[in-house]
Amino acid sequence: MSLGGLQRSRYLLIIDKIKQDIESGYLQPGEKLPSENKLAKKLGVSRTTLREALRILEEEGVVVRRHGIGTFINKKPVFYNGIEELTSITEMIEKEGKVAGNRILFSDFVTPIAQDKDVLNLKDDELVFLVKRVRTADGSPVIYCIDKIPAHIVPDDAIQDNESIFDFLEKEGDVTINYATAVIETIGYHEEISKILDCDQESPLLILKQTHFDMNDQPVLYSINFFRADQFSFSVFRKRVNF
């Protein structure tokens, strides 16, 4: 039973199909799906494969499974684009339906401060590539970004305009960002940054400090982002873990 030239595996195709059926309205919120046996037969896959798809859909909050009752399309709008889902700033802005832009203020190799050495696990005398820039949404400045990358993974050519650091690292630097640990803070007013983001003393800034790790759990990017609080908020899905 060969899959032929299929690059996407079957359970991913099932996930796509079910999501698509929800989008199109063929599957309604709250609706009960056919039993796993019937649905598997209808979709032409084994029950194991269907269950793998349903497991992931449940994890994503798309469906709810109840033992002995059935599987249902979730009534609630799924909490997309929460902060726990790692995306680049570019994606964040574009998901708002706006055009993401970039203005680079500074970009060069510099001597790291003690904190950088610690966070990025730098070797002695290793430099960091520092980028300071302003991100714009539909032309107006909304985020001030400081990115620090260990010198050994930065290719020789400097960073391009309008380029996501994510894409830049993955295309040029031969690393893949896998996850990040983030801390959310806030600051009332910053002499320099508030001015650049064109916001007055009344409107504070949200700060997202992130350490990004690659597939080998090595830190590859430390970034500090200042968001205009009147333009951004972060959403989180909080799960109960202790019984």
Add this chain to the structure above:
Amino acid sequence: MSLGGLQRSRYLLIIDKIKQDIESGYLQPGEKLPSENKLAKKLGVSRTTLREALRILEEEGVVVRRHGIGTFINKKPVFYNGIEELTSITEMIEKEGKVAGNRILFSDFVTPIAQDKDVLNLKDDELVFLVKRVRTADGSPVIYCIDKIPAHIVPDDAIQDNESIFDFLEKEGDVTINYATAVIETIGYHEEISKILDCDQESPLLILKQTHFDMNDQPVLYSINFFRADQFSFSVFRKRVNF
């Protein structure tokens, strides 16, 4: 092939065993586990069952699996106590090693505003039970809390001092909070709240607006919490989802 009177399923037992082996030091961080075939044989379960256990352990960040290479005990300390893990304010304060306290400013049934009706899915004319209070850590005020609960799930007796809303609802209200959707915002200064929390115009507030849901996906608690930004920050584990 009966499981006998086993109440805990096999894959859960495998999870327990592996976690225990890590605790005891028998399995070291970064160590490679035997191949799935060998390990399954050694543990006396099928590869399917072992994989189900490994899947969950990977989800929890305990192990890392690499296609074609093997499965490893995670080097990194698992990211505990991030904001995505739903805990009560009481727990948050106590995890900092401080004594959690409570000062109730207001508590009574009131007419809901339009937003409350929407968020809490209230019936016509249904009141909400509103609680305003200051949470203290080691005696000093750190969080200002506004909690709103639909009248029909609030028992007749009013809320006790020093009691967690979580515990209160679960003990008296016969509901179990399952998850919450949260939005993180910030505000520079609030005439009334900043004064109560004893912080000046310079230090902003972090705001956590949460809708809590019970096991049946019904909203049971809407709470707005104002945190002193110099005392609190939120951490999040951000996962990459799109290849």
Add this chain to the structure above:
DNA sequence: ACGGATTTGTTCGTATGTATA
């Protein structure tokens, strides 16, 4: 550079357990 060995990923079929209506 190639090929085989190893290891995890995917998929199938089937059987039995357990919760719910």
Add this chain to the structure above:
DNA sequence: CTATACATACGAACAAATCCG
């Protein structure tokens, strides 16, 4: 009690990624 539906479990086969000689 019985039927239905999801949960757990086993065994087997092949695919895909990686590693090593």
